Amino acid sequence: MNGETEADLNESEVSANGTLANAFAQPAWQVGLWAIAYSVIILTAVSGNVIVVWIILAHQRMRTVTNYFLLSLAVGDASMAAFNTAFNFIYAVHNDWYFGPHYCRFQNLLPITAVFASIYSMTAIALDRYIAIIHPLKPRLSSSSTKLVIGVIWFLALALAFPQCFYARIVQSESRVICKVDWPGDVGGQHQLTYQLVVIILTYLLPLIVMGVAYTKVGKTLWASEIPGDSTKRYSEHLNAKRKVVKMMIVVVLTFAFCWLPYHLYFILASFKKDIYYETYIQQVYLGIFWLAMSSTMYNPIIYCCLNNRFRIGFKRAFRWCPFVHVSPYDQQELTTVVSFRMTCSSTYTGNRMETMVTSHIDSNHDETEEAKAKFITSQTIL
Numbered sequence: 001m002n003g004e005t006e007a008d009l010n011e012s013e014v015s016a017n018g019t020l021a022n023a024f025a026q027p028a029w030q031v032g033l034w035a036i037a038y039s040v041i042i043l044t045a046v047s048g049n050v051i052v053v054w055i056i057l058a059h060q061r062m063r064t065v066t067n068y069f070l071l072s073l074a075v076g077d078a079s080m081a082a083f084n085t086a087f088n089f090i091y092a093v094h095n096d097w098y099f100g101p102h103y104c105r106f107q108n109l110l111p112i113t114a115v116f117a118s119i120y121s122m123t124a125i126a127l128d129r130y131i132a133i134i135h136p137l138k139p140r141l142s143s144s145s146t147k148l149v150i151g152v153i154w155f156l157a158l159a160l161a162f163p164q165c166f167y168a169r170i171v172q173s174e175s176r177v178i179c180k181v182d183w184p185g186d187v188g189g190q191h192q193l194t195y196q197l198v199v200i201i202l203t204y205l206l207p208l209i210v211m212g213v214a215y216t217k218v219g220k221t222l223w224a225s226e227i228p229g230d231s232t233k234r235y236s237e238h239l240n241a242k243r244k245v246v247k248m249m250i251v252v253v254l255t256f257a258f259c260w261l262p263y264h265l266y267f268i269l270a271s272f273k274k275d276i277y278y279e280t281y282i283q284q285v286y287l288g289i290f291w292l293a294m295s296s297t298m299y300n301p302i303i304y305c306c307l308n309n310r311f312r313i314g315f316k317r318a319f320r321w322c323p324f325v326h327v328s329p330y331d332q333q334e335l336t337t338v339v340s341f342r343m344t345c346s347s348t349y350t351g352n353r354m355e356t357m358v359t360s361h362i363d364s365n366h367d368e369t370e371e372a373k374a375k376f377i378t379s380q381t382i383l
Contacts, residue, residue: 026283031093034287038089041294045081048301049074055314059335062310065128066245068146069121070304072153076118077297084111085294092287096176101169104179109158109165116157116203119256123207124149125249126214133218133242160202163195193271200264204257211253218246248307252300259296262289310335 026034052074056062087107091097097104131138141149164181171178183191222243266289270276304311313331320327 026093034089034093034291037291038085038294041291041298042081042085044301045085045294045298046078048298049078049081051315051318052301052304052311053078054318055311055335059314061335062314063143065141065143065146066125068143068150069125069128070300072121072150073118073300076114076121077300080111080114080118081294081297084114085297088290089287091179092283092290097170097179098177099179104170105165105168107179108168108181109161112161112164112199112203113154113157115260116160117154119203119207120153120157121150122249122253122256123210124153126211126218126253129218129246129249130214133221133246160199189271189274196267196271200268204260204264208253208257215246215250215253219250222246244307248303251303251307255299255303256296259299260293263293 053071056067056071056074084107087099087103099107128141132140167181167183168179169182171180171182181192183195186192222239266286276282301311301315305315306312313327313334316325316327316331317335319325
């Protein structure tokens with residue numbers, strides 16, 4: 001996630017006959033295969049996430065609380081793919097920093113910022129879903145409040161990444177240039193280890209625990225709900241819509257957790273076993289682990305397209321220039337027409353209180369109870 005860890009590979013320069021050599025030099029065909037693999041990530045992630053941003057900003061119906069957080073997530077993923085992946089790949093392959101001191105600092109700022117903003121955007125979605133489903137009488141976030149939360153997330157992300165950026169510098173050795181984080185008074189690498197552990201806790205463990213608890217309770221509530229018969233068809237449709245949104249976000253979170261777990265384990269292990277950097281195979285291991293972590297930036301647009309009908313229509317509109325992609329009049333209407341029954345947070349809250357009062361007077365007739373339950377569910381905004 002930062003320049004110093006790749007630079008640690010410079011410790012493994014060996015001197016065979018009095019001259020410095022690069023123990024990690026790879027044949028051209030191997031570098032070419034890795035370059036293709038990383039190019040797939042960059043092209044897919046940048047194009048996919050830019051399309052997600054366009055779908056949300058260009059269509060009024062897509063400007064919802066959940067989608068604003070998905071917008072923040074897409075910006076973080078696109079930034080990581082465009083401005084970090086290729087440069088770190090080149091650095092890892094050649095073990096030589098070609099991009100100057102300013103970009104060295106930027107490379108130590110961007111990854112932590114982007115990952116923090118991405119995962120806490122997911123966490124905000126999980127908490128929003130939790131409040132909407134577990135505590136439906138509480139008011140929802142408004143558009144302005146959502147933008148404020150996103151601003152706070154990005155500010156905290158920059159604050160967390162700033163120390164590493166501030167102490168980043170390039171070092172000229174006899175054979176190459178190294179981009180590293182030079183912590184003051186860092187005896188035995190303790191400052192770096194402490195900072196790395198804090199980053200792992202704040203950008204991985206803590207948000208995953210929060211999301212795990214939230215989605216577990218939301219899942220129990222949604223999938224334990226009894227779907228009534230034909231008389232409450234609208235309730236059934238809205239319940240299924242809520243389930244689809246939660247299912248999509250659970251897939252997004254699990255994908256992120258799976259992709260980043262080996263990366264974090266690698267650096268924890270390397271912090272306690274530094275001689276691992278002297279192994280000749282470690283560069284291949286690192287390139288594989290780094291590829292898996294960076295690949296997390298390209299999966300979300302694919303997940304949205306597969307599991308969400310409106311995003312799927314948005315991607316069809318983005319690729320309508322392709323001869324085999326057809327956008328029907330229904331597709332046009334689905335993204336451009338704003339549903340008239342959508343209510344503001346305050347009106348939803350008022351409506352919910354009225355439905356609760358009605359339901360409290362029904363205690364004997366099961367059908368009437370289910371009908372009131374259906375009205376209560378449909379009063380919620382489906383994202």
